[in-house]
Amino acid sequence: xxxxxxxxxxxxxxxxxxxxxxxxxxxxxxxxxxxxxxxxxxxxxxxxxxxxxxxxxxxxxxxxxxxxxxxxxxxxxxxxxxxxxxxxxxxxxxxxxxxxxxxxxxxxxxxxxxxxxxxxxxxxxxxxxxxxxxxxxxxxxxxxxxxxxxxxxxxxxxxxxxxxxxxxxxxxxxxxxxxxxxxxxxxxxxxxxxxxxxxxxxxxxxxxxxxxxxxxxxxxxxxxxxxxxxxxxxxxxxxxxxxxxxxxxxxxxxxxxxxxxxxxxxxxxxxxxxxxxxxxx
Numbered sequence: 442x443x444x445x446x447x448x449x450x451x452x453x454x455x456x457x458x459x460x461x462x463x464x465x466x467x468x469x470x471x472x473x474x475x476x477x478x479x480x481x482x483x484x485x486x487x488x489x490x491x492x493x494x495x496x497x498x499x500x501x502x503x504x505x506x507x508x509x510x511x512x513x514x515x516x517x518x519x520x521x522x523x524x525x526x527x528x529x530x531x532x533x534x535x536x537x538x539x540x541x542x543x544x545x546x547x548x549x550x551x552x553x554x555x556x557x558x559x560x561x562x563x564x565x566x567x568x569x570x571x572x573x574x575x576x577x578x579x580x581x582x583x584x585x586x587x588x589x590x591x592x593x594x595x596x597x598x599x600x601x602x603x604x605x606x607x608x609x610x611x612x613x614x615x616x617x618x619x620x621x622x623x624x625x626x627x628x629x630x631x632x633x634x635x636x637x638x639x640x641x642x643x644x645x646x647x648x649x650x651x652x653x654x655x656x657x658x659x660x661x662x663x664x665x666x667x668x669x670x671x672x673x674x675x676x677x678x679x680x681x682x683x684x685x686x687x688x689x690x691x692x693x694x695x696x697x698x699x700x701x702x703x704x705x706x707x708x709x710x711x712x713x714x715x716x717x718x719x720x721x722x
Contacts, residue, residue: 449629450517451499451631451634452471452631455631458631459631459635462493462635462639463642464492464642465493466524466634466635468490468491468494470485471497472499473498473499473500474499474501474502475498475501476501477501478496478521478522478523479523479583479597481523482496482525485525486595487585491525492525492526493525495522495523495524495638496525497520497522497634498514498521498522499517500515502514513610513613515608518602518604518619519601519603520599520600520633520634521598521599523596523597523598524598524638524641526595526596526645527592528645528649530649532588535587536691537653537692540691540714541648542582543567543596544564544568544692545644545645545656546582546596546598547564547568547580548640548644548660548663549644550562550580550600550641551563551564551570551663552640553633553637554577554578554633556636556640557620557628557633558624559624560623562578563663564660564663564664564665564666565718566664566666566694567694567715570600572618575618576601576616577618577623578598579598579599580596580597580598582595582596583597598637600633601617601620602619602620602621602630603620604619605621605622606622644656654690657688660688664688665720666685666720667685667686669720670682670684671683671684671685671694671696671721672718673696673713673716673718674716674717675715675716676716681696681711682698683696683697683699684697684698689712692714693712693714694718695711696710696711696713697709697710
């Protein structure tokens with residue numbers, strides 16, 4: 442009896458047979474285990490790996506999220522992948538591009554989940570994928586060689602696919618979820634990865650074609666942070682608390698704080714480009 446696709450290990454053939462991309466995933470490095478797919482992809486990028494090269498691992502021993510936090514990466518259950526992106530915009534658009542890449546990756550991941558599982562995840566700014574209040578996936582973007590002819594960005598994506606509730610560690614059980622938990626069925630990870638890569642490539646192409654407004658509109662519709670009271674810890678130790686008012690064209694989050702003096706109504710605004718966000722109930 443043939444095992445169902447949901448229970449099978451990822452193979453280069455199963456992934457590439459499912460692909461409908463132009464470049465993303467056409468060069469595929471599939472690893473049984475690694476420290477971190479982002480670490481491997483950064484190394485491959487520095488060695489000249491081509492546009493759209495994807496590193497996928499069945500498990501990670503040192504998977505990491507934003508701010509160096511560990512990413513739980515058990516074998517054979519989820520997706521851990523990193524995409525090397527070499528196609529860059531014009532120099533005057535580079536800062537905007539770097540700000541938008543994490544948001545684009547979050548949109549792509551959420552859309553792929555919707556396509557393959559008929560779920561509707563939200564994106565918590567800037568790039569956490571949520572179902573309700575539980576985390577389904579996350580994004581880590583890194584870059585190298587900016588300003589040179591050899592510049593590239595690595596987009597790392599961790600997505601919980603077939604992990605069941607009792608398989609999460611105690612500390613994550615009430616904070617995280619998976620596609621299988623939410624849809625009450627397992628999924629073919631090769632098909633999910635192929636959908637993810639297509640959604641990511643499509644949105645990267647849209648940005649490079651100048652369709653920034655379309656991406657902004659899509660992000661605002663998908664974002665569960667806009668319209669919420671938030672508490673944001675910034676990298677240098679400052680904390681911002683207030684109302685998440687909107688996403689600005691550069692991808693930053695506009696937060697309205699009460700008690701300031703810049704407006705007659707006693708409000709001030711802060712445009713946050715990066716930080717750890719807590720949705721306040």
